[in-house]
Amino acid sequence: MVVSIKDGLKLIGVTIICFCAVYVCTFMLNYYIDVKPLGADITDERLSALYSAQIAMAKFTSIITGSVLGVIAAVMLVFYVKLYIDGRARQLGIIKAMGYSRIKIALGFWVFGLSVFIGCALGFAAGWASMDMIYGSMTIDGVGVISPSFHAWLMFALVFAPAAVFTALACGYACFALRRPVMQLIRGASKVRISQSGKDEKSEKDRKFLTEMSLKTLGSKKLLVFFVAFSCFCFSAMVQMGLSMEDLTSDTMGYMILAIGLILAAVTTVMSVTSLINSNAKNIALMKAFGYTKTQRTLSVFGGFIPFAFVGFAVGTGYQYGLLKIMVNVVFADVAEVPDYNFNVPVFFITLAAFVVCYAAAAAAYSVVLNSFSVKKIMTEN
């Protein structure tokens, strides 16, 4: 009753991430389960090493993809629930004032689990649809053609269990967030930390106003800093990994990693920037009314995030290099024909250029939205 199904389905970002995670885990785990029993029959030493490497890669990829994307989906879900509660604090406050307990209100947040269920179900279906192609690309010469078998428990583990866990997470976090006193919810007051020390005030005076505003925006949106950095991390890591893996894996796998990276980067960018713009709409409208230029207004919102975007990119570069190095040197250590892997400098520069172009284009597109706000429209909104 508190949250509509339409609201629950707005978590398209969570749906997409769950889709990606379950998609990869479905065929990787299914492959692992189907191929694992064949190990006992392989006597050839070279085949055995290749088989072990394939099994290890399937397991490794599932664990990494499932856990990393699962954590990100969980963080995004909590973030959405927080945004929902903050955005509707007054309505929720009224309901609490009427005498509804926070547990009862929080149970209404079950609908947020729907987006997870849909993402997982579609991911599982897509994983199955591409199973034959994936099995074909992962065939081990000498072991024979393996056809995929359906495992009901895997469907439960990848579709129903995550949906249940994420539903519980949404309700649990809502219950925690609704601990705020009724009047604080009704007044829509949020915790704003204002510096009390004279030292800070002095240093603030020394800074330019726009720099100050940019830093304040940054300080009040720490979770968004993480998402902006994460989107750049995804772009950097997955694009470089996808383009650097041509000697290590099939083209299909490389394109898949590239596609997942781009989807993740796009989803997290859209989500974080949209949230950033919405939460700064009034400030921007006021700045516009006061006569600040378009560039000044855009920089006051986005400016503070630029260094973190490059940090995300740098960490992503290091991560993909480290991960591929580990895979080559540890996971595939016993496989004779695996080529050595070195840092791919041309791919790094191509990705960096693409990153700058893509994110500059996104910032330009969003600055159009940002500067379309009018004071009258914003201030008359309740």
Added chain:
Amino acid sequence: MIIAKNVCKSYNGTQVLKDVSLEIADGEFAVILGASGSGKSTLLSVLSGLEKADSGSICCNGTQLETLDDDGLTAFRKREVGFIFQQYYLLPHLNVDNNVKLGASLAGNKAYRQIIEAVGLKDKLKSSPAALSGGEQQRVCIARALAKNPNVLYLDEPTGALDEATGREVLDYILKLQHEKGFTMIMVTHNVNIADTAETVIKMNSGKITEIYKNSARKNAYEIGW
């Protein structure tokens, strides 16, 4: 019966209520009158159990509010209290029927549609809040509050966001419903004219009650100035 004794409340070191004491009888309509910042809304919050007072005691129909924790206050509000605020805060995705049901389901009130009819919204049952005028939205709030059969109805500037004609209409509904159902009603307002419709007027200034008086002759919503 609501009895408050020596109630004090501060926010960030600023004392908003200073030793406030009052008594409101069952079925009485009291108006708390004061300028902005006089502490009237804070008094309403502590009397209704939305917030706890820092000191003093408040007894509402036999329940000592200062002894209750957050869950206890929630149960108290569920059992005793209805609210109408200046802003409507209806759930946008629920239609009129379901918004009122939100209050009714707390009290297990299956006859809540009679209240929707009483506030003149029988034809708007399936309308969404966005399709209603300000006055109609406030009437939904009235129905939502009354649908839980409260013993005490608290109103914080219920006509503050409405134009004169709609304000009078809404006030008229509220007064008629209070007269018919006989619940206790405490309304916060800065409008001195609205005070003429009440039985008891509690005047506040700078966190203190400066005067409490009874109106010898109450006026209706269409007899007062605006």
